[in-house]
Amino acid sequence: MPGAPSSAVAKFIDLLPSWLPSLRTRFVLLVAGLFLALSVVMIMVASYLDLRDEEQRAVSDARAIGATVSRLAVPHLTNHHYLILEQELESIAASGVVELAQVLDPARAVTIDSDPATSYFDDLEIHPLVKQALDTGIEQTRQSRDRVEIALPVRDMDQNSVLGAALVSVKRSSADGILMTIWGRNIVITLVLLVFCIPVTFHFAANFVRPIKALTLTAHTVSAGNFDAPFPVERTDEIGVLARAYRDMVSTIRHNMVRIHELAYVDPITRLPNRESFRQHFTASMFDEHGEANRTAVLFIDLDRFKRVNDSYGHDNGDALLKDVATRLRRLLNLRLREGGKGEGDGPLHGPLAAPGAAPSAMVARLGGDEFAIAMPADKTLAGIHALAEQLVQCIEQPLEINSLTMAVGASIGVSVFPDDGNDYTAILKNADIAMYAAKRTGGNRACFFSEVEGDSWSPDRIRLEADLKKALLRDEITIAFQPKVDCTSMGVVGAEVLARWQHPERGLLSPGSFIEVAEESDLITKLGSRVLELACEQGRFWLNHGLCLPLAVNVSIRQIEKPGFTTRVLDVLEQTGFPAELLQLEVTETVAMADPERILEATKPLLEAGITFAIDDFGTGYSSLAHLQRLPFNSFKIDRSFISGLAIDRHSRSIVQTIIAMAKSLNYEVVAEGVETEDQFRFLRAHGCTTAQGFLFARPMPADQFEDWSKAFEKRPSLASGDARDQTQASPSAAA
Template structure:
């Protein structure tokens, strides 16, 4: 490992903190409203500084000494994460639940630096959530105004080594600047105007002017009481703009804010006398309809979706966005505000998942969510206990029928549910921050297996898959170097496979990552070739050694002339680029013979061998090689 890596890492973090401080100062100069300042500063910390989370919480002097979050920004749009911070209730009281960093910063008036969410007892109530959402360390800075600490700025990071001395000094300056900005804004208006504004912030969304989540919840509570007394139903609709965060990432959050305001104005234009509408998130709106059943709510949702189907003008651009709706009804889907809102959101995300424009809550959705959460917890435990299994599927030379190597595949035998499909738990890992620990576990198992094979005289390379997230992992190269050094692995003993779709998520960043991996001397494969969107010019730049034709084309060859033509063209293209061509999904002798006739190099599939536990590979090899004679 590079002995200078730590210094470079510290310098990088200091540079990021300097960049954040500079961007924060620009936000201070532009902000004219306090809520805009808070939200803008949180976004700067996350977007410019690269931190995992930033939020500002204000200390209330009520009986509970509550510490509500006034604004926050998160690095990834995970529904569970948004739900968590939307409903998180904190206190700064000196009690057991008030031993977290922001509360300590408020009480002491001093920064609380480098607290570990994984070991610190003060954060035990949130440890499980922190693990799931990939938070490792955090720091909190007090916000003093006129001798009184009015709140705290919290910054969290995925790295347990964040917040060194130089970095903390710069972030402390940022917190001081934020406190100054808050004080400066407050000083511009009279006391009664400030009190009015604070009251409005508590009940109205500062961006759209619509009622916010707090007021919607209060109105929903009243409607539930009325509905219970009169034995009448009510419906909650949660509307969300489709692909909003992709638009925000592409055009910037200022244009995204304009889009949210445009939707808000249209909803106000479609206002019905008995309806109540609130803005509860980024381009996300909650609507309350008293005395409405599920079928009426579905028709209403369809009417609204049609009304919003026309392109929207945003910053001089005409954008087709559209809405999707989630529906929950009282009393069948819940009898309290939080349950109805949460279940309407579940239905909304289910509609997005299915690609439909609306969905109604069902108990199965909640059970699926519960099951998925349980699997997420079990998967983390399985990774930590190294309970996942390494399987191998051989790759066979089509011309000689000799073994060319094997692909390493991860399998999970759940103690209660049996074998969990790989695509299911890998997707859970990708959306829960577990993909990096999962990849590291597979890499460690693969290097260990390679050593065992070569100790037994098996001279076959093993290939391992890397995801798009892995390519963005700044620690990946150091991890690989450490494994090569630990096991004495030669570069020709291991190969890496990268899916075409992963490469296209960030072509420039992926190209840089691939070049650094290739510098280790290993062979690289493009997996699932043909189903992504890469251009030939981009493919030509990649320092890869082989392409793997996606199994969907290979399996369809006997029945589809188009698939057969794609396979033939891909083989010819690969050879013209001096690349080895591997065909996946070879399940029949007919497919094998067809590939031989086309001059394909290597085959992989059930026809030769199914994936097998790595420890069985030696016996399979002996039996297979004896069958060739």
């Protein structure tokens, strides 16, 4: 397993940080380890060098002794004094340094050595080094672990001749012994130095780690939420650089957290709390510290006609209007708080969120778009909330001066009360929204309490009906019916009003009264109106292709007119279907026309130029201004059926109808009477100059195929003026429908 040791070392290194958590301890151990490692390396190098020195010393000693023996041997070999030479060699060997000293006289084949056990008379084997020295005439050396052997030629310097050869064998010291001596000495030195260095290292490590500890402590303080903790930025070393970088990072984090908090809880345009901030504030203050419900009112505010400001003056001016409205709301609420005994800053109108269990306090927030909300402590009688709601309506309806432009909006306010109208935030806000829509349906610019709204108007059946209507528009379940318009003089069919019908898969054929209100509230009226217009123009083109030229009137709602692209959509439908623009009439209710005459004028101008005519529907129910009527591009009045039904019994209705007809004549308008059901009503209208009538007296709304048959039969019948209207109606195919 060759990889096992390295794997074990790697695991050991990985475990070290868990065993040694202190940075100072790690630093000291690191220094000590490095010192020991360097000491081992140093000892190894010293051992190697000492061994080399000892080897060179042994060779030098052997060479010196060999040279001495060679010089001593010259006279003795010349004179053949072998005995004296033998004695001198024995004395040299007796010193203990030389293991063997030997001289060879090749002339007589005599070997003289320092060994007392042998004699020059003995026949001794010639040493290989001696033979090599004689053959080569130069020094020969051989080393082993325990000795150094050197053979030198013995030269007669006077005669420059080789007399023989000398051999010297010198003992070497044991390498193990030398190493033990070296290691022992160096280990003692290393331990002494280590004992001295460790305390010094601890001291320097403590000084080195101290600023890091300070920086670590600061980091813990910052992580606990205190972003104002001091950093050791005065240092000029790397710690100072790190501290400054850390300080800059914390400053950036602090700035980003403030920005994130603003994005999460503050509306960027009005600087009011946003929807989430309002939800958290309301939820936190729902109950007191004893678990009892805090009675709190939520006022849901939706600006009336704000879309007109955006469309007419641009979103920049629209945002400026929202800021001014927010300022008005804050100012009014602060005034209410001061009057109620609270200081201006006591209620968190746009401050921090309320803590759980805190006493209920006021807050104004922008929920989005042109919607605002106010949470306000409420008494049992709700008198203060009623007064506040009325003040809010009056406050917002005052004209605003923005960028030298005068703008005016209203406010529809819905109010729900916790815990009376719901047991949680979602229910309270939903019910306040419902009450706001109820206020808007009655004309807007007023407040409505949820307790005043009819309970069945927002029942689950209505919700299901809205969902079914969405599906109906996708599945093409919407159809149309036609109610004829009859000329009061000629008794000819001069047009028809197009009415929507819904072929519901479960409830059968539904009239507009069953679903128009739901469509208006859910904004499905735009798609519904567009579909009805398409069907009407397609049928009108079909009749035109078959010889029936019939003007058609189609109702349009304020939501359709306010929708961007309304004009383009109408013209596109005419172009796609090929229905002539001069045969199309669009009906707008009087209330819608008078509520926003400028918007009506803007939307209708290109349509009028294309040839489309316009009618004021339900005339007499609104508050028309003659000045506006002269400016608006209408071609006819449709007298509301409520006045027609009262002609027989109410003289005021007769006076109103006469006045409308007279005014229409003076303005050169056509007059259409809706809901004509009796012959007396018809005769009165014709006698006073009404030009056109429609109602059950002639026919009920009918599908296109029935309308064709009815119109052919109606043209052949006697005039209502000369016959019995009741008989005529009973004979009509459509009367039985």
